[in-house]
Amino acid sequence: MCLAIPGKILSADESNGLLVGRIQFGGIVRSARLDFVPEARVGDYVMVHVGFAISRVDEKEAERTYALLKEMGALEAELPPEDNESA
Amino acid sequence: MKYLDEYRDGRIARRLAQEITETATKHWVLMEICGGQTHTIMRYGLDELLPRNIELVHGPGCPVCVTPLETIDRAIALSLRADIILVSYGDMLRVPGSNADLFRAKAQGADVRIAYSPIEAIKIARNNPKRKVVFLAIGFETTAPANAMAAYQAKHEGLTNFSMLVSHVLVPPAIRALLASPSNRVQGFIAPGHVCTVMGCHEYEGLVRDFRIPMVVGGFEPVDLLQAILMLVKQLESGVAHVENQYVRSVSYQGNLPAQQILQEVFEVADQKWRGIGTIPRSGLRLRDGYAAYDADRIFDLELITADEPAECISAKVLQGLKKPTDCAAFAIRCTPENPLGAPMVSAEGACAAYYRYRRQPVAS
Numbered sequence: 372m373c374l375a376i377p378g379k380i381l382s383a384d385e386s387n388g389l390l391v392g393r394i395q396f397g398g399i400v401r402s403a404r405l406d407f408v409p410e411a412r413v414g415d416y417v418m419v420h421v422g423f424a425i426s427r428v429d430e431k432e433a434e435r436t437y438a439l440l441k442e443m444g445a446l447e448a449e450l451p452p453e454d455n456e457s458a
Numbered sequence: 459m460k461y462l463d464e465y466r467d468g469r470i471a472r473r474l475a476q477e478i479t480e481t482a483t484k485h486w487v488l489m490e491i492c493g494g495q496t497h498t499i500m501r502y503g504l505d506e507l508l509p510r511n512i513e514l515v516h517g518p519g520c521p522v523c524v525t526p527l528e529t530i531d532r533a534i535a536l537s538l539r540a541d542i543i544l545v546s547y548g549d550m551l552r553v554p555g556s557n558a559d560l561f562r563a564k565a566q567g568a569d570v571r572i573a574y575s576p577i578e579a580i581k582i583a584r585n586n587p588k589r590k591v592v593f594l595a596i597g598f599e600t601t602a603p604a605n606a607m608a609a610y611q612a613k614h615e616g617l618t619n620f621s622m623l624v625s626h627v628l629v630p631p632a633i634r635a636l637l638a639s640p641s642n643r644v645q646g647f648i649a650p651g652h653v654c655t656v657m658g659c660h661e662y663e664g665l666v667r668d669f670r671i672p673m674v675v676g677g678f679e680p681v682d683l684l685q686a687i688l689m690l691v692k693q694l695e696s697g698v699a700h701v702e703n704q705y706v707r708s709v710s711y712q713g714n715l716p717a718q719q720i721l722q723e724v725f726e727v728a729d730q731k732w733r734g735i736g737t738i739p740r741s742g743l744r745l746r747d748g749y750a751a752y753d754a755d756r757i758f759d760l761e762l763i764t765a766d767e768p769a770e771c772i773s774a775k776v777l778q779g780l781k782k783p784t785d786c787a788a789f790a791i792r793c794t795p796e797n798p799l800g801a802p803m804v805s806a807e808g809a810c811a812a813y814y815r816y817r818r819q820p821v822a823s
Contacts, residue, residue, distance in 0.1 A: 372493075372522065372547065372549065372596075372597055372598070372600070372601060372805075372806075372807060373492055373494050373519065373521075373597075373598055373600040373650060373653060374652070375600070375652050375655070375708075376462075377460065377461035389611075396459065397459045404607070406607065406716065407714050407716045407720075408714075408716075409716065416460065416461060418655065420600055420601065420604065421547075421575045421576065421597075421601055421604045422574060422575025422576075422577050422578075422604065423575070423603065423604040425600065425603070425652065425655050425708075425714055426655045426708045426709070426710075426714060428461055428707050428708060429706060429708070429710075430707075432706040432707050433461060433706075433707035435706075436685075436706060437464055437465075440467075440470050440474075440685070441467075441470065443470060443473050443474070
């Protein structure tokens, strides 16, 4: 129940005081409420839970963490590449 | 998909597991609170990737599992009234009440509808002005702002046929209860990333201070969880206890302020019963007096039923991390997702369902 899915804001509108966006999740587009992320703009990624965006993904933090993690993975030259896995 | 695939990278996962193995010199018992994280661990076999001396136990973070039996019985009783449409998140329909579940009520003719979002329940109320729509509002802090928004919107639209049967639970009081229990074995916690996305990290400082136990806010993908485990092991090995945040791409220290604001406006903290665990002081939410007209508990004359769980079900111990699902004699024999004895076998986040789906046999030792 606490799952939230990252999606990209394609458009955002305000009607009757409610903020609603069209959000792209991979190949699927759905609408979600943006009331809790008023700072989010078109092109931003948001985490969506039960039809509400609960955070704007911090792209810089995500890149920084991922760069560190990738560096860590890349150091491990003796590990077999992904493709050789049977699973 | 961006922000998902890169956190499922097997090479990074194995490298993290290796670093955990190199860092951990002692046996450490860690708990992930959230059932979504339990499912990631079982689905990707993260527990088997970890060294033997890192033991993962699963926490009570499955809202469907901890919703009291009595709440389900009351939801069923409401759904059987001809003037009511009962709207629920899908997971709740097969959760056993004391005699039946909402699916059976639906088969008997009750108007039970599944919604993905509380906003759909509002739409159903708008489209059915002659009937009363009751939304079964369950969840942790992640879901509470959305449910609060539904009540807020109903009030501001002047909807008079919408109400909520509320069963909301809060994470920090549950962790406190687990830590205060004499049977506690947990030495470090992975705090739930989406609860903290809403509430921030500061609520966990008091727990770290009072129990000297490390807490790392973790995400939901395999790489997130392994990184959180590594951060916990590093703290434990060096004898320190802090709140740390692994899930920085979604969680800020102060959390989501607009979401907290709507939560405050609509709900207040109250004592709450957890299925299988019992009442934990100030561990739930109820609607404030200003929203009494939207509180199904107050507007319908609901009988207060008390009921016992099936004696064979050990879900109380599973939810507290004291037993594994595979320790249960009924597991996968008399208790399956089709015929569950307890809620953790039903929910997509229940630990028993995770083991049933991904690991029917206990891990060879």
